[in-house]
Amino acid sequence: xxxxxxxxxxxxxxxxxxxxxxxxxxxxxxxxxxxxxxxxxxxxxxxxxxxxxxxxxxxxxxxxxxxxxxxxxxxxxxxxxxxxxxxxxxxxxxxxxxxxxxxxxxxxxxxxxxx
Amino acid sequence: xxxxxxxxxxxxxxxxxxxxxxxxxxxxxxxxxxxxxxxxxxxxxxxxxxxxxxxxxxxxxxxxxxxxxxxxxxxxxxxxxxxxxxxxxxxxxxxxxxxxxxxxxxxxxxxxxxxx
Numbered sequence: 183x184x185x186x187x188x189x190x191x192x193x194x195x196x197x198x199x200x201x202x203x204x205x206x207x208x209x210x211x212x213x214x215x216x217x218x219x220x221x222x223x224x225x226x227x228x229x230x231x232x233x234x235x236x237x238x239x240x241x242x243x244x245x246x247x248x249x250x251x252x253x254x255x256x257x258x259x260x261x262x263x264x265x266x267x268x269x270x271x272x273x274x275x276x277x278x279x280x281x282x283x284x285x286x287x288x289x290x291x292x293x294x295x296x297x
Numbered sequence: 298x299x300x301x302x303x304x305x306x307x308x309x310x311x312x313x314x315x316x317x318x319x320x321x322x323x324x325x326x327x328x329x330x331x332x333x334x335x336x337x338x339x340x341x342x343x344x345x346x347x348x349x350x351x352x353x354x355x356x357x358x359x360x361x362x363x364x365x366x367x368x369x370x371x372x373x374x375x376x377x378x379x380x381x382x383x384x385x386x387x388x389x390x391x392x393x394x395x396x397x398x399x400x401x402x403x404x405x406x407x408x409x410x411x412x413x
Contacts, residue, residue, distance in 0.1 A: 214399075214400055214401070216401075218404075224406075225404060225406040225407050226341075226404045226407075227404075228404075231401060233399060233400075233401075270338075272341070276400055278400065281329070281400070282328070282329035282346075282394035282400055282402075283400055284331060284343050284346055285341075285343070285392075285402055287340045287341045287342075288340065289339075289340045290339070290340045292338075
């Protein structure tokens with residue numbers, strides 16, 4: 183079974199600082215990778231996803247993530263955070279099969295951006 | 298496209314009663330839907346996988362007789378919390394995978410259940 187680790191549980195940054203949130207997974211086969219964001223009191227939204235191709239994936243709101251297969255990592259980055267980026271961020275992975283497969287979520291990283 | 302709705306968004310019920318939560322894919326057909334539970338300030342925990350026309354597959358530790366799942370059509374799955382107790386209070390989230398599409402889940406907005 184696959185598992186996902188998010189090492190940063192709570193990150194506090196000032197506006198305009200750069201962000202990198204770590205995500206590592208354990209699974210020997212081919213996976214699909216996702217980052218979701220959950221703003222306070224709101225539902226889960228997809229930030230970006232990786233299925234195949236260019237390992238550097240660009241998502242919404244200026245976020246990007248890089249899939250490094252050798253490190254089993256899919257870290258999320260943003261060069262300059264805004265106060266509105268304050269939210270909970272979840273990394274998730276599912277097995278790349280021809281049919282729907284369950285997502286395994288990391289424990290989440292709470293990002294707090296201060297003015 | 299790929300919109301998933303849940304109804305109700307919030308529900309408060311008395312202990313011992315049953316509550317039904319609906320998950321609908323509004324603009325696509327979904328052969329597979331998933332049900333998650335999220336505790337405050339915690340991650341999503343998969344409860345079960347719901348396949349249209351067949352029995353749901355429950356994750357270890359999830360009571361199938363307590364959390365009844367029905368996936369009667371390609372656009373609707375329901376989760377019924379039977380004989381609810383205060384410890385069942387949680388945020389329940391569903392997701393749906395587009396039939397014939399990529400292995401990507403589209404999430405509903407969630408249902409906040411409070412059992413008094």
